[in-house]
Amino acid sequence: MVGKVLQQGDLIDRARLGDRDAFEALVRTHTNYVYNLAYSLTSGNRSETDDLTQMTFIRAFQAMARFEGRSEFKTWLHRITVNLWKNMVRSQKRRKYFQHHSIDEAPSEDSSSRPLELVETGLDPGERYTHQETSRIVREAIHQLPSDEREVVVLRDLEGYAYEEIARLCRIPLGTVKSRLARARRLLRTALDPVLRS
């Protein structure tokens, strides 16, 4: 096992040479980051989040030798996640497969398989329920967005990237980022109108 004294740069160098222990250490460091992104992109679908996160790291390992360090490792993982997610969406569209996620949500799994949602402490059970229900509705509204708009709104409003960074990550012009974000926010505002009224 690789000791903790190794810096990320050393781990990346070793992983690029095929060192599986070094790569595992990198996975541990970045799991929650990738998992969160995948969770947002798949709008909280557990099985898809799991699959997307795992596939991201597997693809990363397979492509490690080509990682040249021009961007941050985290950014590189981000790009892999988004690209895989886009492929996933395209594949689902082809198979008209959109509805299966609701089946996956059947609460029969072991609690260790469920993501741990980090909610504010100090909420009473009623407030906690309201918070979770609101989160579910918002995630569902994000899930209903077209994939291009969903990608941009996740990067901006959930991940906090600047417009210019989004343009670079998604390889689209800055103007397209703005138009997609504006459209996404308008669609969300319409979808969440009942919640806003209440």
Added chain:
Amino acid sequence: MDCRECYELLPLYVDHNLSASEISEIKAHLELCQPCSQEFAKLEATVNMVCGLSCVEAPSDFHQRFMARFNRECKPSRSWNMWGTMALSTAAAAMVLLMVVVFYNPLPPITVASRDSHLAKPKATSPTQAPEPELAAAKMDAQPQNAEQAARSSNEDSRAALEEALSLPAPAAPREAARRSAGLSPLITAVDFPGGGALASRKREAAPAADQAAPLVRWSGEWSGDTSLVQEPVNKVLRSSEALQELWKTAGLKSLAMPEVDWRREMIGAIFLGQQPTGGYEIQLKELQRNPNALEVKYAVRSPQDAAAGRPTSPFLIFRLPATPAPVQFTEE
């Protein structure tokens, strides 16, 4: 600013990602216009709800499940040992170099000299005539042209025809590259031919990706074997069914099913190594490359590891090419 303009810009006004003048205009408009002001409030609340979504942590068993999948899908080729691997690689490279120095011995022509003695020989480049070569029954007379003749024959028309003929679907390079990156070899399917002995058919999905500037084209449907009547090295390009039938007859390939060829789009390439002292030779197509004046066929010949084993053979490789009137140049790598 009117309400329509304001409505368009409000989603980006939420995080003030507009020019200073736009921001001040919207601000002034919102102070005067209640509907726009209410719309802005809802947009702002929407964005706050999205921004307020909680972070999640991966399930506690995620890493365990990932590692199981990782070990299943990314199997190590051998246990990791950096220095061991480097030492092994160095030793292997030294061994290969030693073998090349000790065993390299270009084979002399085996059969009687013919007027085609400048045809493809091991470690040589041989431009083959663009028009249909005539076959002589006994010795595979290819009526070749030399490079100068080939160059003369490739006029502007043939160049244009080459461009047209080679406008086939792009090779599935990404897929092949992905297979390569995953450490997989090109797809190979062994096929038993009735009475064909060691014959095998290999099918590749596409030519492998390469970094050359010249465009690559693809080949398909390879037929290979180690028994033919061709006793001297020769490369051939066939552009008609008559020529193909003649080849099948003269090369003694009757046991091998003759391919059906759409001659408007395809032609046949053939590489014969001539008589070799042992079995175990393998001809591998490496690349088809569209050069300005010719279609270049790059191939490699793998020599047997056990040089003393087996009986004499005459290996060959036959494959489909995109039809072109331009010369075809065979290059052994």
